[in-house]
Amino acid sequence: MHKFTRQLGRIAAACVITLGTMNAVMAESYELVIKGGRVVDPETGLDDVRNVGISDGKIMAVSEGALDGARVIDATGRVVSPGFIDMHAHGQDILSARIQALDGVTTGLELEAGMLPIADYYERSAKEGRPINYGASVNWANARIATFLDLKPKDDVEWFFEAFAKTNWQEEVATPEQLEEILAYVNKGLDEGGLGVGILIGYAPGTGHKEFFAVNKLAAERGVPTFTHARYLSMLEPKSSFEGMAEVVTAAAGTGAHTHIVHLNSMSLRDIELIAPMIKTAQAQGLKVTTEAYPYGAGSTGIGAAMFRGDRWRERVGGVDASNFDVGGKRLTEEELKYYQTEKPETQTVIHFLELDDPKDREYLDMSVLFPGGVIASDGGNWLVDGKMVEQHTWPVPENAWSHPRSAGTFSRFLGTYVRERQEVSVLEAIYKLSYGPAKILEDAVPSMKQKGRIQKGADADIVVFDLATVADKATYAMPAQPSVGFDYVIVNGTVLVDDGEMQTDVLPGKPVRNPVKK
Numbered sequence: 001m002h003k004f005t006r007q008l009g010r011i012a013a014a015c016v017i018t019l020g021t022m023n024a025v026m027a028e029s030y031e032l033v034i035k036g037g038r039v040v041d042p043e044t045g046l047d048d049v050r051n052v053g054i055s056d057g058k059i060m061a062v063s064e065g066a067l068d069g070a071r072v073i074d075a076t077g078r079v080v081s082p083g084f085i086d087m088h089a090h091g092q093d094i095l096s097a098r099i100q101a102l103d104g105v106t107t108g109l110e111l112e113a114g115m116l117p118i119a120d121y122y123e124r125s126a127k128e129g130r131p132i133n134y135g136a137s138v139n140w141a142n143a144r145i146a147t148f149l150d151l152k153p154k155d156d157v158e159w160f161f162e163a164f165a166k167t168n169w170q171e172e173v174a175t176p177e178q179l180e181e182i183l184a185y186v187n188k189g190l191d192e193g194g195l196g197v198g199i200l201i202g203y204a205p206g207t208g209h210k211e212f213f214a215v216n217k218l219a220a221e222r223g224v225p226t227f228t229h230a231r232y233l234s235m236l237e238p239k240s241s242f243e244g245m246a247e248v249v250t251a252a253a254g255t256g257a258h259t260h261i262v263h264l265n266s267m268s269l270r271d272i273e274l275i276a277p278m279i280k281t282a283q284a285q286g287l288k289v290t291t292e293a294y295p296y297g298a299g300s301t302g303i304g305a306a307m308f309r310g311d312r313w314r315e316r317v318g319g320v321d322a323s324n325f326d327v328g329g330k331r332l333t334e335e336e337l338k339y340y341q342t343e344k345p346e347t348q349t350v351i352h353f354l355e356l357d358d359p360k361d362r363e364y365l366d367m368s369v370l371f372p373g374g375v376i377a378s379d380g381g382n383w384l385v386d387g388k389m390v391e392q393h394t395w396p397v398p399e400n401a402w403s404h405p406r407s408a409g410t411f412s413r414f415l416g417t418y419v420r421e422r423q424e425v426s427v428l429e430a431i432y433k434l435s436y437g438p439a440k441i442l443e444d445a446v447p448s449m450k451q452k453g454r455i456q457k458g459a460d461a462d463i464v465v466f467d468l469a470t471v472a473d474k475a476t477y478a479m480p481a482q483p484s485v486g487f488d489y490v491i492v493n494g495t496v497l498v499d500d501g502e503m504q505t506d507v508l509p510g511k512p513v514r515n516p517v518k519k
Contacts, residue, residue: 002226025359030069031485032494034421037465039293040428041455042436047428051366052080054461057494062455064478075465081431082453083132083462083492084411085438087111087227087292090157091407092121093392094470097381097510101490101497102483103411103473104434105378106462107133107452109513111227112194112262112379114139114198115155118147118189122512125199126391132492133462135446135513136146137227140182140215141200144169144207147181157382161346164304169253171306177218183218193445196260202244202267205231205306211290213251220257224445224515225290227260230267233307234316241267245275249282249289258288260441263379265368269353272367276426280372289443292377293368295414297354297361298477300381301406303327303337304345318353326350328387328402329478346458348384350477370424375437376414380407384479385489395505401481409473412484416472427468447515465489499501 032051039050039062046062053061061067083106091097092110099107114137115121125134139153142160145155148169151157163169172184186197197219203209210231219226237243245261245268252259259424261267261279268275268514282289307313314320322337329347330341354361369376383390383401390401406413410482411434418424425433439453451460464487471486490498495509 001449004265006350017423020082027243028053028061029068030060030067031071032491033067033069033072034075034080034463035067035072036464036487037078037080039080039455040431042428043431043454044456045428046455046514049267052455053465054491054494057461058483059455059457059459059461060398072199073465075489078261078465078467078488079427080455081464082435082455082459083107083464083490086378086410086451087375087438087441088379090379091403092125092134092136093382094128094131094508095390095392095397096380097134098485098503098505099301099383099397099408100378100380101132101492102503103489104464104466104484104490105132105411106318106409106464106490106492107513109195110136110198111196111260112198112229113200114162114189114194114227115154115188116142116153116185118192118194121155122193122514126512129508131155131497132510132512133513135195137196137198138186138194139198139434139465140186141198141203143163143182143185144174144204146185147174147178147267148172153185156224158346161302164302164345167306169505170204173206173208174211179214181258181398182211186218190224190515193514193517194224194517195513195515197226197443199228201231202229202233202307203305205239206309209247211255212247216251216257217255220255223492225258225260225442226231226251227262229262232316233269234320235271236312236316240271241269242271242274245278249278249287249365252282252287252289258290258445260290260292261294262377263299264291264371264374265293265365266353267363268368270364272364275411276367276371283373291368291371291374291427293374293381294377294406294410295365295369295417296404296406296410297365298326298352299357299379300348300350302345302448303340303347303349308341317351320351320353324352326352326477329480347368347387369418372438372478374433375441376410376433377438378406378410380404381412383407395503397481397483399481401478403480405473405475405477405480408475408482409484412486413470413473415466415468420427420468420471446513461491461494464490
């Protein structure tokens with residue numbers, strides 16, 4: 001009897017051990033495991049070899065110990081980073097997003113300009129599907145165009161640039177009735193889940209200062225940021241870039257709004273030596289002012305924009321001539337510049353405002369790109385052939401397609417230049433600027449961003465695996481349609497979008513980043 005009891009006890013103990021082992025295996029079995037990579041998480045300061053377990057679109061484990069998965073990616077010798085977050089992505093279509101994914105971007109947000117109507121944008125994007133996560137602020141400029149031109153707003157970049165042919169919305173102060181209509185459009189967009197308010201006041205510099213203040217006041221009341229393209233691309237006073245930046249700081253002080261300054265580099269021109277200390281002082285005094293920049297000395301916009309018109313505009317922008325303008329990879333003559341500005345003001349152009357072969361101009365750019373606490377954002381756009389947008393399902397991007405090279409290479413250019421070559425920032429600091437920093441800027445107003453920009457248990461499984469030794473931008477001004485290299489794996493919501501460097505065109509794992517819709 002005692003012998004039989006002892007045998008039962010041994011069998012029971014063996015069952016307990018077996019079940020415990022099975023539970024342990026089950027607890028550590030994931031859909032996807034990234035093994036042995038250099039995991040970087042700026043929020044916690046982690047920068048060490050770890051294994052990452054992913055299931056159901058979330059990071060389920062970050063472990064020193066081995067993890068079991070249905071698929072295992074060996075990331076030995078690679079950096080494993082939270083996916084990059086681009087706060088300034090104008091290319092809101094499938095093609096543009098795929099090219100950005102090959103540059104490490106897992107979330108591309110249209111915040112500078114924004115969209116209007118917001119509901120139409122999110123509905124269209126969800127219906128078409130997106131490779132990476134997407135979202136938008138409310139487009140104040142579209143609200144102004146609709147009000148002044150008595151049009152129904154459209155979430156269409158071509159609709160916006162076509163409005164350049166009319167100047168009243170760019171140059172006139174709104175009446176009280178018009179301002180009320182503009183604010184109503186903005187309010188409705190926020191009710192529909194907009195992530196903040198995009199204020200392209202640089203395209204409508206005749207806007208009243210009271211209107212700018214009122215829009216920021218509304219944003220403060222709604223608890224969302226404003227994203228401002230400041231007035232006056234100019235180093236001459238009055239109406240200088242310094243004055244435009246000061247207006248943004250004043251709005252933060254006077255309304256309590258979180259004001260975000262877009263492309264600090266291209267708006268500041270060579271006055272960054274004055275503008276940067278002003279912003280730093282405002283931040284030190286507790287004002288919520290944040291910044292972004294891209295690592296190029298040239299910008300891009302419609303050639304008929306207000307900043308390229310008016311008294312002494314060439315001198316204001318830094319003594320430019322027609323050769324500073326590039327259309328389709330070709331520098332313009334004076335006759336061509338006049339033709340485009342008169343007959344085709346919607347034409348996209350690259351404008352070279354800093355010459356990076358000049359050490360002083362390189363220093364000016366560095367002041368913006370390396371601004372303490374500032375982040376990297378591309379200001380990238382759509383892809384055009386003969387002035388027409390390339391159909392978004394096209395892949396790969398046609399060799400003759402045109403855009404600013406930042407549309408393809410911003411993030412790899414920053415890593416290659418500022419981290420690997422010049423060693424201006426550490427890998428941990430770089431990932432802050434590329435991923436955690438943007439999430440941190442947005443998370444108070446956009447709660448879902450608290451799950452992004454991190455390699456932590458419970459965070460969204462938006463992850464990039466790249467080789468710091470080889471990551472590089474290939475896009476040039478002459479040949480921009482060249483995706484970046486060095487990003488071996490790009491994972492969006494747990495789905496492998498870029499697999500061993502190859503784009504997977506059969507998956508569209510992007511999800512909306514959107515605030516709650518107010519019924």
